Amino acid sequence: MIEAQFSGQQGSFKLNVEFAAPSEGVTALFGPSGCGKTTVLRCVAGLTRLAQGKLVVDGEVWQEGRRFVPVHRRAIGYVFQEASLFPHLSVRENIEFGQKRAKRAKGSRQTIGFDDVVDLLAIAPLFDRPTSRLSGGERQRVAIGRALLSQPRLLLMDEPLSALDRMGREEILPYLEQLHRTLSIPVLYVSHDMREIERLADTLVLMRHGAVRAAGPIADLLSDPSLPLVRMPEPASVLDGTVKEYDPGYGLATIEVPGGTLLVAGDIGPTGSTRRLRIEASDVSLSRHAVKDITILNALPVRIDTVQPIGETQMTVRLKLGEDGSGAPLLSRVSRLSWDRLGFKPGDTVVAQIKAVALART
Template structure:
């Protein structure tokens, strides 16, 4: 039913650029519009906001915002928009900037707000900044205030156009946990435009791959990251993002013990409560394969898997697609040499042991609790159905 999702389809020309793109997204979690610069990601976002008018259709949670003769202007669309640069009012304090959006949203509205001022300040760590001028904020702090102002406008949909691209690496690491906290605590659909795959791996549930003004693929993030038909498989940094659950901490060395589709994985990580869902990032280059389970090795994590597919990755290497367990579990990949492929006579359908040389949590503890409606085994999150 369309009430549980966003349906967007736009087509038209802007100068020499042609857009003909359609996708769907759930009414909860982060959907990333990913692709190279100039592929049409921001144009799609502006069409959804009503800032750019092209022929098409837009339905948000069952409400028609654009279709045929219907076109809601931007001011009638309940959206929050976070731009690359935090456009704050220099003459207002942080409090004044936040209340600007809040007061406008609550004007003539009955009942309490969906998200309140104190909640936003707590969510984004703005309490100590509240009386400062924007001129005295760092880049990361300014973007947190911009995000807070967008949230206080009481949006039904949050749009973020490369909100981290203007920040340096240190500022990005400072603000990312706040984005994750937002994701975990608010049942709000977020469309995130990005060309940074590491950012997408850390934040997104679903992925829409945009190329040349068209949607090349869309789906749950790990399905696309591990699809040998898509360009991710050919890149050296390709990785899988899997969902796991914390079992506890090892008493001897403090490693975190995770349940990954019924198999145990050990990682070095900070404090996370037992039972908490986490995102686990495993790079294809950090996975080697064996026909027999190793008995004595420095590699701690060895997972039983089945080969699903083998794709070329340059002149000397291939990417092996794997399904955990008997092949029906979550997917990951191994990047190995053609020589190793031939030596072990690896082929689709074979059972192997994947030796994980490196695994890390892809997001801060307390990752959101989200599952696809289909209960797909390769979704980024797979705890209880909301």
């Protein structure tokens, strides 16, 4: 477990945050520009020291009271917005620099092998190139490899894709997913792009005006009508599920999620593998009873949990899969007219008709 608490002032900006993050998986910090996301990362790294702070990483105190472990003694890897590679070194030499740093950071352990990182990030073909001849995505892969070979106990990533164009982001995202699946290092990930977070994060820390608005599993926060996330232009739910089977005749995979099963187009993975699904709230309609003779493939019983008006004409409804409402959370965006006509209310068991299901994490 990572326990973080920082408070203080820098110029006119005040920061007062406290949160806990799991010791594995990706914890994303999300919020509007200027809310303090990068400042939190700098505090965790030891680059910024505010008036009050506490940081405990897996039971080891890095900061509390007068105790302050300096940045060069913290076993962290830091990936910035810009790759910040050493221009006078080759790709191989940049990566090997991470191994040299591992010997200086307290608590680092030689657990990530050089060849493993090279294979994981497909860096070997780049070894002999000067860094000036790398694409943006290639530069970030090298920067991530250098950070991993420092043997970090904690990996910090500050908007690592923000300097890339759309093609560059799509190039590197599969590598970040592979890191998530393969390594047990906890990651604190800052981004202003909710699609990135939906794809990568397990835990979400929602920030606003230098404070933590909410923190918890990403599926719960994305579907919470009391939070501003549901007011985004395209609010969505994410569900992690297991591939049960694939029907090649119809080109459909059956995915089991908490509270039901969904059909998804395409051969999206071997039986038993896990996949993350994304369902936009506008693609979920509600009915009192199951509708026959309809082209929509996914129609599941759900229980209405809570509801939040959006303006004067729309309603965002938080649902829980299963007739008893014990399954995964799901969002629906319906008109206020439909809500009133059908007389829906929290606690009702209804049918969710899901028009489209997208694969968020491969």
